Amino acid sequence: MSDSDLLKLYSKQILALAAEIPHLGELDSPDATAKSRSPLCGSTVTVSLCTENGKITHFAQNVKACALGQASAALLGKVVIGLDHDTILRGRDALKDMLTQNTPPPSAPFDGYEVLLPAREFKNRHASILLPFTATLAALDKLGNG
Template identity: 55%
Template structure:
C-alpha cells in the first residue's frame, strides 16, 4: 500500500496540471536548430525547435511525447525559456540533473518551478524523461552556437 501512496504523491495535482498544459507545444516553422531526444528506458521522446537572436532564445517549441513527469518538466521549460542564454539553459539542465541524482538544490530562476519534480528523486527510471527537454534544448543551442562561430 505504501508504494501506491508514493505514486500518488509523485503524480501530484500540480504535476498533472503542468502536464496537461504545455506552453509552446508543437513545432516552429523555421527553427535555427531542431533536436529530437528519446529516453531508451521508457520510450519518451521530445523534439525541440529553437531560434536564437542576440545570444538569447527568441523562439521555442517542443513536441512532447512523454510521461506526466516529462511533460511537467517540458511545461516549465516552455513557460520560461524565452529570453534565456545558452549558459542559463545549461545551468538549468545541470541543476535539474543534480537535484534528481545527487540531492542537489533546485534550479535557479527562471527554472525554479522544476522544484515540483523533487518527489521524482527516488524514481531513477523517470529521471531521463524529466531531463529530455532540457537536454534537447542544450543540444540545440550548442548546434546554433557552433554554426554561428563557423560563419
C-alpha cells in the same frame, strides 16, 4: 511501486503542469531542431527554436513523455524565451543535481521544479525529466551557441 508511491509521484501539481505545456507544436522556419529520447522509457522531446545574439527568440516543443517529463517541459517552456545556452545548461545541471545529489531545486529563472522533488526516488524517471533541457541544448549546439 505501490499505489501511494504513484500518487505521491504524480501529484495534482505535476498533472496540472503536464496539461498546460507552453509552446507545443513546431516552428515554421526554425534555426535548429533537435530530438532527444530516453532509452529507458522511450519518452521523446523534439525542440525547434530560433535565436538572436545567442538568446532564444522563438521556441516550440513536441513532448511525448510521461507526466513528469511533460511537467518538466511545461516549467522550461514558461521561461525559455530570452535564455541562452549557458543559462539552460546551468538549469539542466541544477535539475540533475536536485534529482541525483539531493541538492536544492534550480534557482531563478527555473522556478517551480520543487514539484519534481518526489522523483528523486525514481531513477528510471530522471532521463524523462531532463529531456526538455537535453533537446534544447542539442538544438542550441547545432547553432554553435554552446
